[in-house]
Amino acid sequence: MAEQKRDYYEVLGVDKNADDATIKKAYRQLAKKYHPDMNPGDKEAEAKFKEASEAYAVLSDADKKRKYDQFGHAAFDGSQGAGFDFNDMDFTSMFGDIFGDIFGGAFGGFGSRSSSGPARGKSLLAGVHISFEESIFGCEKELELTLKDECPTCKGTGAKPGTSKSTCTKCNGKGKVVYTQQSLFGMVQNVQTCPDCHGSGQIIKEKCRDCKGTGYIPKKQRIKINIPAGIDDGQRVRVPGKGEPSPNGGPRGDLLVDVVVSQNPRYQREGLNLFTTAPLSFAQAALGGEIRLNTVYGDVIYEVKPGTQTDTRIRLKGKGVPSLRSSNVVGDQYVTFVVQVPTGLNEEAKELIRQFDEATDNSLAEAAADTSEDGKSGSGHGKKKKKMFGKK
Ligand SMILES: [Zn+2]
Numbered sequence: 538m539a540e541q542k543r544d545y546y547e548v549l550g551v552d553k554n555a556d557d558a559t560i561k562k563a564y565r566q567l568a569k570k571y572h573p574d575m576n577p578g579d580k581e582a583e584a585k586f587k588e589a590s591e592a593y594a595v596l597s598d599a600d601k602k603r604k605y606d607q608f609g610h611a612a613f614d615g616s617q618g619a620g621f622d623f624n625d626m627d628f629t630s631m632f633g634d635i636f637g638d639i640f641g642g643a644f645g646g647f648g649s650r651s652s653s654g655p656a657r658g659k660s661l662l663a664g665v666h667i668s669f670e671e672s673i674f675g676c677e678k679e680l681e682l683t684l685k686d687e688c689p690t691c692k693g694t695g696a697k698p699g700t701s702k703s704t705c706t707k708c709n710g711k712g713k714v715v716y717t718q719q720s721l722f723g724m725v726q727n728v729q730t731c732p733d734c735h736g737s738g739q740i741i742k743e744k745c746r747d748c749k750g751t752g753y754i755p756k757k758q759r760i761k762i763n764i765p766a767g768i769d770d771g772q773r774v775r776v777p778g779k780g781e782p783s784p785n786g787g788p789r790g791d792l793l794v795d796v797v798v799s800q801n802p803r804y805q806r807e808g809l810n811l812f813t814t815a816p817l818s819f820a821q822a823a824l825g826g827e828i829r830l831n832t833v834y835g836d837v838i839y840e841v842k843p844g845t846q847t848d849t850r851i852r853l854k855g856k857g858v859p860s861l862r863s864s865n866v867v868g869d870q871y872v873t874f875v876v877q878v879p880t881g882l883n884e885e886a887k888e889l890i891r892q893f894d895e896a897t898d899n900s901l902a903e904a905a906a907d908t909s910e911d912g913k914s915g916s917g918h919g920k921k922k923k924k925m926f927g928k929k
């Protein structure tokens with residue numbers, strides 16, 4: 538058989554010294570031309586497609602290419618033990634690379650097969666609600682979940698006590714079966730988990746009555762979940778080994794817990810920083826002084842500068858959210874001051890404000906003067922100058 542094969546370089550129509558990009562380009566062109574989907578029912582195209590795919594599988598792999606260059610087809614006919622088997626190629630990486638943009642998602646799952654050894658159990662998904670404060674400081678939550686537990690009657694074998702499993706006849710105990718993928722690759726074969734024994738290679742003849750042959754029984758469990766300080770809304774915590782059991786003796790899957798953090802109206806979180814606002818009375822803003830500010834770590838006293846404007850933002854260093862990655866890293870809190878305009882003043886307070894105005898920029902009198910001088914309301918600049926000179 539080996540001597541009837543065409544030279545791989547000849548198949549792809551490339552020179553022996555062709556580089557990777559040239560080989561790939563040549564194969565892409567052939568694959569497009571001879572792809573079974575483009576040539577339904579055309580056996581010759583199918584054969585050419587397979588031939589090109591095989592050539593590409595070898596020439597695109599540095600190790601296989603070296604062996605081929607040295608030994609020719611003899612490198613892969615089995616007798617040399619070079620280990621090349623067309624049915625054993627990694628199609629996902631090979632064709633995903635080549636066809637990703639040609640055939641879109643057609644290759645999803647193609648060639649996917651479990652790596653050797655028992656499969657890991659599936660992951661389970663759960664959710665937990667925590668308060669804003671719990672997200673900052675971390676917390677421990679308990680979830681009650683129904684997990685599959687090993688059946689005590691059959692010790693997880695699924696077989697009725699006293700009976701034993703027998704070798705699966707569909708896969709001869711291998712746990713895998715070989716399928717031919719006609720639609721996409723003609724003769725190309727694909728290995729999948731055996732549907733009869735689900736990869737275990739064994740069939741239960743007499744099922745355990747307690748677990749109906751599954752080997753597991755549902756059991757409610759309380760599972761502790763450690764939620765780290767600094768977690769954000771929508772992040773996920775993994776609890777190893779609390780997922781589904783493996784179907785064939787492998788490790789259990791994980792439990793994935795989606796964390797939902799309640800909003801706190803006082804604090805807006807952005808990354809590791811927190812944003813708040815704080816009211817400043819007019820007197821505090823004008824004269825400065827100590828004020829009390831809330832932080833998630835408790836209140837702090839802050840010295841406001843005299844003449845602080847509204848919307849002034851200050852930073853409280855280290856009063857933000859701790860980093861999940863490093864306990865030494867903590868964000869900051871940014872506080873925006875909002876200067877309050879007094880309302881509901883009594884007559885005494887009003888009078889004081891009038892006096893205050895007279896002593897400062899006399900804005901009340903100026904506005905009155907503006908409206909009384911008909912037609913000259915636009916001359917604000919001149920008035921201000923006059924007033925400033927008058928003061929000196
Ligand atoms: Zn059982």
Ligand SMILES: [Zn+2]
Binds near residue numbers: 711712
């Ligand atoms: Zn089987």
